Amino acid sequence: MGAGQVRAAGAVRKVVGYAPGAWDLFHVGHLNVLRHAAARCDYLIAGVVDDDMLEAAKGRRPVVPALERAEIVRSVRFVDEVVVEAQPDKLVTWREHPFDLFFKGDDWRGTAAGADLELRFAQVGVEVVYFPYTMHTSSTQLRRALTLLDPVSTLAGVAAE
Numbered sequence: 001m002g003a004g005q006v007r008a009a010g011a012v013r014k015v016v017g018y019a020p021g022a023w024d025l026f027h028v029g030h031l032n033v034l035r036h037a038a039a040r041c042d043y044l045i046a047g048v049v050d051d052d053m054l055e056a057a058k059g060r061r062p063v064v065p066a067l068e069r070a071e072i073v074r075s076v077r078f079v080d081e082v083v084v085e086a087q088p089d090k091l092v093t094w095r096e097h098p099f100d101l102f103f104k105g106d107d108w109r110g111t112a113a114g115a116d117l118e119l120r121f122a123q124v125g126v127e128v129v130y131f132p133y134t135m136h137t138s139s140t141q142l143r144r145a146l147t148l149l150d151p152v153s154t155l156a157g158v159a160a161e
Helices: 028-039 051-058 066-074 090-096 112-122 139-149
Strands: 006-008 011-013 016-021 043-049 081-085 101-105 127-131
Touching: 016 028, 016 090, 028 043, 028 101, 028 127, 043 051, 043 066, 066 081, 081 090, 090 112, 101 112, 112 127
Parallel strands: 016 043, 016 101, 043 081, 101 127
Antiparallel strands: 006 011
């Protein structure tokens, strides 16, 4: 049996993992999440949060549009499938694309949002797996650095299209 496979009534069933993210300004921290996630399952689905949801959550548009971010993530060898998330409820995503493991950065561990996610997924048999957050690099830090280099850049607030 593979590392992520489980025995179900005498048959081997593949374990499906789901790793959602913005994946904006793709960097090594993103790659590490996908690498670690793929090592824990047989089939990895990466969720790419769409532009409107990111703007609602973070107060700004992503630098790279959703379809381009999806194409970048799709090209990573650890990823088997990519879905663009247009709604925030991960249980809706689970119903549309069933998975066994849900991967999240450990900055969610111990938070109210993380506890709620764990509770809701436990009710449908999904395990939440946390991975270490890459402290030395993040899309937010990259955005800040680029803004310092070019303060009038659209990175400061992504100009209206």
